[in-house]
Amino acid sequence: MGCCECNVILCHREQRHVGQQLTLAYDRKQLILERSxxxxxxxxxxxxxxxxTDGRLEVRWKGQxxxxxxxxxDQRVSHTAIVENKRLGHALALIKAQQDIKYVPKVKTNSEKINYRKRERKSEAVEMTA
Known part of the structure; x- marks a missing residue:
């Protein structure tokens, strides 16, 4: 068995659907097929x-x-891409600050979902008169 055959046997293989734009998604990346x-x-x-296993990806159709x-x-704006234009640099710095803030969604309880509000109990203090 050749080395090439072992690589094909030991790799992870999946089938992916090709869209109308000749794109397919894999591992949070969009793969765009070259037009031919x-x-x-x-x-x-x-x-x-x-x-x-070495990190390479291959797209094959009928062995080709x-x-x-x-x-x-998941592209990010890097500081090296910021131009010396003051306005553009400031705008890109704001965008980077927003990207750095990690959004954690708040999970609501069932009571919060239906907007339930706890009410205070009525006082049961009844005065006894003799």
Missing amino acids: PASEELSGQYVDLYDF VLPYRVFDK
Whole structure:
């Protein structure tokens, strides 16, 4: 058994659906297939995605490797990208500050969901007159 065959056997393989824009999603990344005669007919089809142990990804259809480019959904603004323009730099600094704040959603209890408010008890102090 060759080294190449072992890599294919030991990799993680999944089938992914190709959209109309020749895109497919994997591991929070958007994979965009390069336009070619072979890839044009893949819209609406399923392709095989090979995730190798060394971190490589391969998109294959009927054994043919398809070229692609990766769009990362979790992109961040880096400080090196900030230009010396004062207004733009300030706007990008605000955006970075908003990205750095981690949003933690508040989970409401059932009482909070239905807007239940606890009411005080009526006092049961009854005066006895003789």
